[in-house]
Amino acid sequence: MTPGLMIAAPASGTGKTTVMLGLLRAFRDAGVAVQPFKSGPDYIDPAFHRAACGRTSFNLDSWAMPGAMLDGLTARSHDAELVLAEGSMGLFDGVATDDASGNGASADIARRMGWPVVLVIDVSGQAQSAAATALGFARYDAALPFAGVILNRVASPRHERLARHGMAAQGTRVFGALTRRGDLQLPERHLGLVQAAEHADLETRIRDYAAFLAEHVDLAALRSAAAAIARTPAAAALPIAPPAQRIALAQDAAFSFTYPHLLESWRAAGAEILPFSPLADEAPDPTADLVWLPGGYPELHAGRLAAADTFRTGLRRHAEDRPVHGECGGYMALGEALIDAEGVSHHMAGLLGLVTSYAKRRMHLGYRRATLHAPIGGIATGTALTGHEFHYSTILEQPDAPLAEVFDAQGDPVAEVGSHRGGVTGSFFHLIAAQ
Known part of the structure; x- marks a missing residue:
């Protein structure tokens, strides 16, 4: 080593x-x-x-x-x-x-x-x-x-x-x-x-x-x-199989929280990552099998996202027959509205009924274990996942079906369970690995 x-x-x-x-x-x-x-x-x-x-x-x-x-x-x-x-x-x-x-x-x-x-x-x-x-x-x-x-x-x-x-x-x-x-x-x-x-x-x-x-x-x-314990060299265990073969991944200042080990392992398993920028009003690649909106800071760019018509149109067209997933900030961008720190409401993609607010700040932080009630692309229902949650937004409305059963590190149930509507899924839970 x-x-x-x-x-x-x-x-x-x-x-x-x-x-x-x-x-x-x-x-x-x-x-x-x-x-x-x-x-x-x-x-x-x-x-x-x-x-x-x-x-x-x-x-x-x-x-x-x-x-x-x-x-x-x-x-x-x-x-x-x-x-x-x-x-x-x-x-x-x-x-x-x-x-x-x-x-x-x-x-x-x-x-x-x-x-x-x-x-x-x-x-x-x-x-x-x-x-x-x-x-x-x-x-x-x-x-x-x-x-x-x-x-x-x-x-x-x-x-x-x-x-x-x-x-x-x-x-x-x-x-x-x-x-x-x-x-x-x-x-x-x-x-x-x-x-x-x-x-x-x-x-x-x-x-x-x-x-x-x-x-x-x-x-x-x-x-x-510097020192290390001698270990037999090992190939990295796959955190979880790629959720699709061709993944359109939002990447810009609003959506940037993606773990390197996930992307590298998905590429190693044969998946193709297709970056695009919602802030630049780019639509996801129309040939993608899945659109993935990671976490980031959409609350700092809510006005630009609300005005990104090309992005929203492409996202909605994709969602007609293929899965879309959002993590934390990406989840908020899939909802009906995001209320910023000044209390201004910004219309989001409307693929989920979620309404979140930064005008009512409350920190949510900690490890999470989740068992899926619905698939996230190719990640099957019933899959047990590990990850974490870290955000300051408050859920005002969440009318859709729950995405998962979620527990904290002590085994206590967590109220923020995500939601799904058709093939559109989202949660405040950041994926790290499968159990």
């Missing part, structure tokens, strides 16, 4: 994504072939990873993915010299179970793969006390390899000396210290970072991150700390 590291943090908001991007580019610039991964369900970070190092970043999720699938995805690093995996939330944050295996936490992935953890610690407002945080994370799980820390948001040389002194006293290795830089931050919105494709200056930002990391972090020491 290619040696790797898990770039993690005690909590969200510590700056680990900026550190990750800087490391990916800095290693690439040094001539190291580096393979990125992202722990947990996240659409946005992998696109940044690809921009930083030029290789597709795959999600790894020990709750939603079977072990064979995890092993197959990590085997994609066979031609790389180093793996860097970015954690999600806090290192140990996952599903509340008695068994730490299969709980979806970044620590679970690191333990399974044998990747030592590098903890990015925001030392704002503390100095030697940061060592207590590092020590607690290093000792929390004796089976988890722990390499050391990168100190972030250091205020001054004196602040760095104090923080390093505390780490040294506890035997914690410090790979680098990053001074506080307000210009080295990525803007955010309600579902996380603003998407990579929306940054006109992304390449400049990544170059700046890389130069900053190369100056302040010991890259050679980091690479030497």
Whole structure:
């Protein structure tokens, strides 16, 4: 196995994504072939990873993915010299179970793969006390390899000396210290970072991150700390068979949340992906067997979608005799109306009776298990799926038949079950794999 590291943090908001991007580019610039991964369900970070190092970043999720699938995805690093995996939330944050295996936490992935953890610690407002945080994370799980820390948001040389002194006293290795830089931050919105494709200056930002990391972090020491558990190389287990042979896939700023492992596996199984842009008022390919509208930010572009007559006409024509599916944002676009944050109602495709509102915001977040009551293209009725839900919209009307029986990670039923009308299906559930 290619040696790797898990770039993690005690909590969200510590700056680990900026550190990750800087490391990916800095290693690439040094001539190291580096393979990125992202722990947990996240659409946005992998696109940044690809921009930083030029290789597709795959999600790894020990709750939603079977072990064979995890092993197959990590085997994609066979031609790389180093793996860097970015954690999600806090290192140990996952599903509340008695068994730490299969709980979806970044620590679970690191333990399974044998990747030592590098903890990015925001030392704002503390100095030697940061060592207590590092020590607690290093000792929390004796089976988890722990390499050391990168100190972030250091205020001054004196602040760095104090923080390093505390780490040294506890035997914690410090790979680098990053001074506080307000210009080295990525803007955010309600579902996380603003998407990579929306940054006109992304390449400049990544170059700046890389130069900053190369100056302040010991890259050679980091690479030497990388490790992995020896495993037999495996082909990636198919997450789920392609839902059709020719799939018209919406891809633009409004519909961009598609997992790389799904698309790659569908292509490998012989499916053809036919991209189109609803925001550019493009109709789906008329020869497609299925139209798939992924999640994204339709609420930010509702007016343009409502005016996209060519897109809607083509979508409705397709739905007359072939299946259409929408996930989250795509589901909302298939409904009757989407009410934006200002309370303005925008007419959508009208293929489902769904009406959703962002004027009444409520966060829906968590893992999901679903058993289909109706097929999604070629995904048969009765199929059990794993995935997740993350959105802020509220359902005002949902008159159509339920698409699935849906439960959260604790096994409790979830009210957002999706809906179907004829061959048109949709749900707030983002597909990751079949059970």
